[in-house]
Amino acid sequence: MKISDQTTRLQYIAKYPIQDLFSVPIEDFLEVHLFQKGEYICEELMVPERLYFVAEGRVKLYVIHQDGNVSLAQYYEAGDILGELEFLGIRTQSQSIQAVEASVCLALSFHEHRELILSDAVFLRNLSKLIAEKMLRSVSKLVATQSYPLENRMAAYLIEKEEEVGRGNWIRVSLTDLAQYLGASYRHLSRVIKRFDEEGWIERERGRMRVRSYKALEAKASQMQIE
The missing domain is CATH 2.60.120.10 (Jelly Rolls)
Incomplete structure (x- = not known):
């Protein structure tokens, strides 16, 4: 408008x-x-x-x-x-x-x-x-997609979103969009999210998730830093 x-x-x-x-x-x-x-x-x-x-x-x-x-x-x-x-x-x-x-x-x-x-x-x-x-x-996104496992890319995404919305707040997400953005299949992304949940790194509800272990996700994300 x-x-x-x-x-x-x-x-x-x-x-x-x-x-x-x-x-x-x-x-x-x-x-x-x-x-x-x-x-x-x-x-x-x-x-x-x-x-x-x-x-x-x-x-x-x-x-x-x-x-x-x-x-x-x-x-x-x-x-x-x-x-x-x-x-x-x-x-x-x-x-x-x-x-x-x-x-x-x-x-x-x-x-x-x-x-x-x-x-x-x-x-x-x-x-x-x-x-x-x-x-x-x-270019950074393309390099990450081609060079690093989905777990690392998902952890980096959650860290970025956590910093945007504030620690402990819910992150709204469409899994269909996120799978496309991360260059993964919906099924693969769902498995990674399930594992993160089981490890206690995140909490998830329909259409949103929240970081529970920033330290664990940060360790995963740091593995894909580009020099």
């Missing part, structure tokens, strides 16, 4: 300032979009028409392959940028972007403001850094 009320729009822009990424003034044409859990930011076969800056929440990106199969490629959170390759005129593989939870994005229209933004050397430098950081995360 695009925020139309100017007072509300300005409140969001003041709360999530991104002007430091630019040397040109952008507040006047920044849009604010609110997405509910499950709502699509970009659906299959649609080409993004905006540059999105994730201000709050969490979204996931699916890649649609030529044979029709769908893979969960990455999660994005506050501070991430979406649609940057399309903004630069690079055609990408068909994909969908969906909100995992209620999310807030600031947005700039490609068609209305592309030339102004492309003339901003400060923004292009910052954009290069953001793209590089995304690439490094993708």
Whole structure:
């Protein structure tokens, strides 16, 4: 949902300032979009028409392959940028972007403001850094998927989520999405989670789990640190 009320729009822009990424003034044409859990930011076969800056929440990106199969490629959170390759005129593989939870994005229209933004050397430098950081995360995930057992990858995921939600809090998770994200089968992931539960490392309920032994999971996760 695009925020139309100017007072509300300005409140969001003041709360999530991104002007430091630019040397040109952008507040006047920044849009604010609110997405509910499950709502699509970009659906299959649609080409993004905006540059999105994730201000709050969490979204996931699916890649649609030529044979029709769908893979969960990455999660994005506050501070991430979406649609940057399309903004630069690079055609990408068909994909969908969906909100995992209620999310807030600031947005700039490609068609209305592309030339102004492309003339901003400060923004292009910052954009290069953001793209590089995304690439490094993708490479690290690929290396981990190919090089380490699922138990290590699952432990690292839980440690990361535990730090996000706070020690002892529940971590909401879709096992179907998580299996795709970790590059594993649903059955294999279920076996690993069952073992973690039996070892007393986690507590699980339907649709969520909670870390009980941070030390044990941290030891597992530390085995896959990349030098």
